[in-house]
Amino acid sequence: MTYSKDEFLKRLRTCLGALPESERQDLLEETASHLDDCAAQGEARLTEALAGFGTPENYARAFIEEARLRNALVSGSPGQLLLSVLAAAGRSVVAFAGFILISIGYLFAGTFFLLVVVELVLPAQTGLFTGPDVQPFALGIMAGDGPPPGTTEHLGPFMAPVMAVAGGVTTVLTLLLSRLVVAGLLKRH
Amino acid sequence: MHYKIRVMQDKDLLTAWKSQLRKGAAELAVLSLLGHRESYGLEILNALSRGSSFEVSEGSIYPLLKRLETSGKIRSRWVEAEDGGARRKYYSLSPEGEHLLGLMRAEWQRFRQDLSEMIDGVES
Numbered sequence: 154m155t156y157s158k159d160e161f162l163k164r165l166r167t168c169l170g171a172l173p174e175s176e177r178q179d180l181l182e183e184t185a186s187h188l189d190d191c192a193a194q195g196e197a198r199l200t201e202a203l204a205g206f207g208t209p210e211n212y213a214r215a216f217i218e219e220a221r222l223r224n225a226l227v228s229g230s231p232g233q234l235l236l237s238v239l240a241a242a243g244r245s246v247v248a249f250a251g252f253i254l255i256s257i258g259y260l261f262a263g264t265f266f267l268l269v270v271v272e273l274v275l276p277a278q279t280g281l282f283t284g285p286d287v288q289p290f291a292l293g294i295m296a297g298d299g300p301p302p303g304t305t306e307h308l309g310p311f312m313a314p315v316m317a318v319a320g321g322v323t324t325v326l327t328l329l330l331s332r333l334v335v336a337g338l339l340k341r342h
Numbered sequence: 343m344h345y346k347i348r349v350m351q352d353k354d355l356l357t358a359w360k361s362q363l364r365k366g367a368a369e370l371a372v373l374s375l376l377g378h379r380e381s382y383g384l385e386i387l388n389a390l391s392r393g394s395s396f397e398v399s400e401g402s403i404y405p406l407l408k409r410l411e412t413s414g415k416i417r418s419r420w421v422e423a424e425d426g427g428a429r430r431k432y433y434s435l436s437p438e439g440e441h442l443l444g445l446m447r448a449e450w451q452r453f454r455q456d457l458s459e460m461i462d463g464v465e466s
Contacts, residue, residue: 179431183383184404186430187383187400205399205400206401207399207401211401212404215401216408219408219412223412
């Protein structure tokens with residue numbers, strides 16, 4: 154679909170909604186100034202310029218994706234980092250793979266922390282087990298009647314602290330990974 | 343048939359290679375232009391379009407300028423038009439950008455010389 158100058162700017166304003174107001178206003182005014190200059194050179198130049206910008210959606214994405222990655226890196230917030238990678242995942246294999254890896258990382262971290270809580274509530278059924286029925290080992294909760302006969306639990310009273318440390322280390326590593334992915338995506342932009 | 347496929351592949355390879363070649367070139371071209379004088383988007387685009395190998399458009403020049411500005415290599419200011427027209431956003435090099443331009447220019451000259459010598463050496 155082809156836009157007129159005003160339609161393009163109106164649509165662009167909507168598409169840039171995620172940017173801070175001042176940045177959006179600045180970009181819109183610069184785009185309008187460019188189109189006005191082209192229009193002054195004739196209809197053909199204006200049409201060429203509008204084609205050059207592409208669709209407002211794509212043009213806006215070039216700024217929003219980058220701003221989102223940048224803000225995420227500055228804030229260091231795990232959620233923002235993850236979301237900014239997810240937003241880029243549709244168009245970048247690196248971002249997609251990164252998103253999967255980061256998600257798995259947090260899933261593991263969450264599981265470790267969950268085991269800390271469960272260990273405090275169900276100490277007998279929670280632990281690191283080995284035995285004839287669990288090969289090569291089982292980490293977690295043996296539901297129902299607890300571990301089958303012949304099973305040994307190895308962590309004992311250390312289960313909760315070990316799981317807390319494992320959760321912490323996994324969280325830090327995953328956060329580090331997400332920062333690396335975001336920084337890498339920014340560099341490729 | 344085989345020949346046709348070969349031609350297609352060559353065309354694809356050339357396109358991919360050209361895009362690799364261009365990737366860093368537009369950045370150096372913009373910095374070098376701004377090192378020469380302060381300039382606004384359309385003017386930069388027109389200057390770059392004259393050398394047709396850059397293949398820049400509105401859709402790529404402004405994100406590039408934004409990126410350079412965010413990383414502190416260039417800065418911008420709004421200037422009222424003298425003829426009463428629309429305001430324009432002018433870009434200029436920051437000291438950091440000037441430093442980067444110097445490094446990139448030296449690297450480019452070295453690269454161009456090495457490659458020319460290599461190609462000439464092989465072909466003569």
